[in-house]
Amino acid sequence: MPGRDTFDAFVIARRGALLRTAYLLTGSHADAEDLVQVALLKAVPQWERIADHPEPYVRRILARESITRHRRRRWREVTAAELPETAIDIDPVDREALRRALLTLAPRQRAVIVLRYYEDLTERETAELLGIGVGTVKSQTRDALARLRLPGVVATG
Amino acid sequence: MSTLHERLAELAEDAPVGGALPEDLWDRGRRIARRRRLGTATIAAVACLALALVGVLGWQRGRTSVEPAAPGSAPAMPDQLYQPSGWLGSFGGSPGTLAAVFPARREHLLRSEAGIVGVSATTGRYGFLDLPDVAAGSDEVALSADGRRLAYWITGRTSGSPRTTAGDPVTGFAVFDALTGHTERVPIPTPHGLDPEQLAWSGDGLLLVEHGQWSGGDDDSADLQSTGRVMPPMTWRADRGLQPIEDRAELGVWSQSAGGHDWLMQVDDGDRRWAIDNLRTGEVWQMPQPNLAFEFPGPAISPEGTLLAGTHAGTAYSAGQSRTLSIVDRHGRVVMSVGGRATVALYWPDDKHLIAQRAVSADADDTALESLDVRTRRWTPVVTGPGVHTGNVSTQFAAFDLLAVPTRSAVPPPRPLGQRVVVGTSAVIVLVGGLAIVLWRRRARP
Structure with a gap:
């Protein structure tokens, strides 16, 4: 056993x-x-x-x-009232800037970004793991990427 | 140019390495799981216990402590009558000889309806009677003096537009045989519905039926819907059916005397005279109207037709009010007047005793059936209980013939928990239990 x-x-x-x-x-x-x-x-x-x-x-x-x-x-978490109105420009070589930028995302958006672009899970796998719909994964990904303006970074996957 | 994956992987390199592995991770996990399971099971057990308690309480309150009647046990009147609960069960067929009946709202989970509760004369059990098509809101029922037959108004189809302002239209009456459970419907042709007036038994199975005919139904004007015609009274007997009573258009009161005498009283014939009429023999006795204003329910006539008893006070009936009971003879002379508590003259078992309902306190529900010895003027309590206490309820609510034999010690009817209470309490228990489990499992998180 x-x-x-x-x-x-x-x-x-x-x-x-x-x-x-x-x-x-x-x-x-x-x-x-x-x-x-x-x-x-x-x-x-x-x-x-x-x-x-x-x-x-x-x-x-x-x-x-x-x-x-x-x-x-x-x-x-930074409360919604304190979230920046515009996207955040991130220094491509500054890890701390990326960490702070991730923290400006809503927890679910952050989880979607981490699972999709760090763990390399598919949209369906991400949806199943978080217990949400595939459409939600798509919209959360889109919104998160729009908030994180990452110069010199390509979002693949 | 770098990918987001690469940027995140770089950031992940900053993650802590974790240091030494906590040695008791496995044991802590097991302990936490045990605590959660134990708490959940405890809460579930408490909720189940509470549900079981509700069930037991409901069963306990719904059961009756009445022992089954011994075969052949003689019917008797209980020495006390109780206001029945609307959540009582049904007799489900033939209840046997009835000691009394009460109009009562029959409660269901999502609705309530008019119903009649019967009291068994052999067991003392209370239960709703299954009366097909009983007219809603009609308290005018009549129990025969032997406790076997119950007459009540029924609903049905009209030949024209029905008048439904007071519920389904009344289209006749029915007679329920408590010994066999059989119900005989007696429809009365009506275009819009009947205005039920009175059903009353005499001693030998003769039923007096008084009613009116509404002039309009739902499709007619409001004026027509609110007017009607008084119809000639009729009698009904099982062996000869419904028959009109000729030339007696102003019927007032039906005798409830013992011995099978069918006395009928005709009031106010224009000359301030009454007529006492034996329908069986055809004998008619004309008498001057007493100088008394008898109130509803009108005077009861003694078996030999020699005495009439009624109450009068010039005010509406109200429990606790002092009202005078007067007894007059065939010549309209007052032979006895008895003051005191509110009284309704009901029934003469013989020419020397009068059964009346008397208030025992200011509470309208607190009444008693008492016997008046007209020779000594002494009252003797016979049955205590709610009985009738408004002018809209039939005076024939008890099997008065049973008063000739000794009463039986009464057993209170069950007071079942209402389905709404049971369902509501159970829902609250499940809800609270579920909430407690959720809160506990959150509290017992790692």
Whole structure:
């Protein structure tokens, strides 16, 4: 029966990758670590069922938790009233500028951008993972990219 | 030129490396899951318990403590009558001899309707009677003195435009046999509907039927809809059907005397005279109208037709009011007057005793059936209970023949929880339980 050993092995193997995704979703080291920990804790009760292929389940928790956390705590978000009216020009070599720009997006827009352009998921995969419609993924992607004016950057995928 | 993927991958390089792996991650996850499961199960169990309590309470309040009647047990009047609940069940067929009936609103989950509650004379059980086509809002029912037959007005089809301002049009009456459960419908041809006036039994299965005919239906003018014609009274008996009563256009009161005497009283024939008429023998006794204003319900006539008892006060009937009960003889002379609590003269079991309903307090529902010994003027309580307390309800609400035998100790009818209360409470429990589970699972998040 799969248990602690396989869980620990998965954490050791995939924690770094999960932290990278979580960092893009949260923009904060502490929040990223917390988010990954929560996703792993939530995976424990389901481990028997998902042990053979746990990554999709954990990533789904990761993405959805990043959105619901925002709803619950409005944490670290700039309120809509403070959002810039116009798109943000980002220095192509400035990582911090990109991080700040991501934080200006709504949590779901940010999750869509991360899943589509970092995790390279298709629109359908993104929609299934977030539990939303494909049309919503498309519109959220369009709006997010319009807000993030990225000079010298090509949005592929 | 770089892709967004490349830019995000570069930014992801800034992610924390995570440091040492928390050793108790697995155990914490298991503990949290256990807490969530335990809390959820506890809340669900409490909600189930609450639902079960509602169910048990509903069952407990809906059950009756009446023991099944022994085979062949004799019918008797309970010593107390209770105001029935609108959520009582139905007898579902033949209830057996009835001790009393009450008009009551029959409640359902989303509606209520007019209904008649019966009280079994053999078991004391209360239940709604299944009366086909009973006219809504018609409290004018008549229970025969032996408790077997119940006459009530019915609705049906009219030959012309129906008058529906007071509900479905009345198109006749029906007689429900409580012993067999059989209902005999007696339609009365009507173009727009009948204006029900009175149904009253005499001692040997003869029913007096008084009604009017409305002059217009829904398709006619308001004037026609609000006017009608008083029709000649008729009698009905199972073996000979409906028959008009000749030359008695001003019928007033139907006798409820024991012994099968069909006494009929004709009021105000123009010469301030009354006529007491035995329909069976044809004997008619003319008498001067007493100098008293008898009120509804009118005077009751003794079995031999020698005495009339009624109340009069010059004011509308109201429980608790002092009203005078007077008894007059065939010559219109007052032979006895008894003051006191509000009283309705109902029935003469014999020529020496009068059954009357008397208020026992200022509460209109708090009444009793009492027996007056006309020789001693003493009142003796017979049955306590709600009985009749408005002028719109028939005086034939009880099987008065049963008063000739000793009463039986009454058992209160069940007070079932209303379906609306049960459904509403259950919905609230499910809602609160669901909400509590959601809140608990949020609280017990990692």
